[in-house]
Amino acid sequence: MKRATWKSGIGGFLVLLPSLALLAVFVYWFIAKTVYSSLTDWGRDPAQALALKPVLRFIGLDNYRELFTGLIDGRFRQDMVSTLFFTFFFILGCLSLGLVLAILVDRKPRGEGLFRSIFLFPFSLSFVVTGTIWRWLLQPKGGINRLPTLVGLPPGDFAWLTSRQQVWRFDWSLLPLFFALLLALLFAFLALSALRAGRRRGAGIAAVSALLLGLWALGPGRSLKLLDFPELHGFNLAFIGILVAAIWQMAGYTMALYLAGLRGIPEELREAALVDGATEWQIHTRIILPLLAPVTLSAMIILGHISLKIFDLVFAMAGPDNGSTDVPALLMFITTFRGNQFAKGAAIGVILLVLVAVIILPYLRSQLRREELS
């Protein structure tokens, strides 16, 4: 090939081509196929489900309608609620533990390297290994529940992974209402911040939107119901055990991210603050935390997408059939490979993809943008 071919980029493109083609098929084409499958009745007729060339009928959004409002798919709705609660607490736990550990390790205690290694090693393990060990630790009559007896206290009696207890229950059929109120709050917040920034027009538009949404939610919105029947979903306490194991595995990772961020903060800044009479607490809350905001955001996004996809940990810890620790990623697997409900499995896959894309795409965009500027 001539030099000119390389200069013009054709050569480079040809080198990239195999990878591009593979990813085009394995990522984009397969996503398209999944989306299409989710719009068919693949699996509704058991005779067709496993046929070599199944005859598929296009049924539009019917699978999605069933998942969100159908009588039999309450399990999916509980899984969605579970995964959102799980994500919230998982991110909260990893960020707070990770930040504390990072600040402490950054103080250069004796044995710094050893501490860092101990906190980070779970990240190198498989979720299946973590799940296996914690499954044993969380046996209702052993492990963690026996810990208090070592210091003479009565044993704990929490049924970690099998508890049926649920808290913070709400009626799924009122979901549109909650969304409207949430959006109204968001708009109200936007209006306030626009007003502070002196953008009156923007503030006005946001305020009117907030008002309209709020009025709709409290007025006609109340009669709009997603389901014909009340259906209560909430946070399953059985997830606490999964959360402990997940945070055990990922807190060290978060610590490593924060440590990298802390290294980027010049020492002079802290010293200057100390000279100005700031306390250590003020330095942390007023200077270091705000400077770490980009790291926090990155960590939230990375942890968030891990959490939405969580599958192997739950599988290994509680098994695929433990109702109270079910998540959509697991339900997709069971629906597809055990129930042969391919179209519905595909629909759950698409919903997961949308959830992840909503947080990842803006992140990818901003990361690539920032690089362009620098």
Next chain:
Amino acid sequence: MRGRTRGRARASQPWPTYPVLAAATCFFLLPVYMMLVTALKQPIDINLDTAWSLPASLNWSSFSQALAAFLPKLRNSFVLAISATAISALLGSLNGYVLSKWAFPGSRALFAFMLFGMFIPYQAILIPLFGFIKAIGLYGSIWGLVLVHVVYGLPITTLIFRNYYAEIPDSLVESTQIDGAGFFGIYRWVVFPLSMPAFVVVVIWQFTQIWNEFLFAVSLSNPGSQPITVALAQLSGGEAVKWNLPMAGALLAALPTLLVYVLFGKYFIRGLLAGSVKG
């Protein structure tokens, strides 16, 4: 760290450093302790009431039993992780070389196009993937899994190499070019010899990820080609398990990646940062 002294770090702390570190250490090592004592007990001595106590006598036979049962699965995992890692690292290196040193109009967009594959929940491609692997006759074969891990590893390997090569001065590439070296000549004589640190990062990262992976492994393998993660999940998921075997098995499954982590911790952290904080 430059200019950071122990003296300052010890002055006026809001929290006590060592007690908190000690408590955290306990939390992180508790499962390790439990795994070891359970694996080393006689099966008959394992019961919930005395789960925390040390074994009365050391019993190593659980490890040999687990090893005997897991040996074929460990072999599968090694074949899978080593071949998929090698191929995805080589492809990623070439891709990164093009994207950083031979960028062309639209190459940034193509890079973004490749990166997205890193984040998707694999549930969104699992059904067509399953059909595809079956159609090309690789279902139940370790090579089907190799193919899958190569493809879905491409985004991260390309990303790490691209960012690494961006640090190599363009002038170095240009001067070699004047000397008459072409695309592959420059790669062979300039870029590749400088790539070792990036290869270490990528190899460690990919090996760990592929070794630990479960969703593809459980969907695309059969008992003959099962990687270790699937075998472990099945062993510990069975009813009325004797816990010495799953614990010994967990240790065996963890050992390779743990060893990589202990030996190459620095590079491991670099891979971890590359996978999150980009640009």
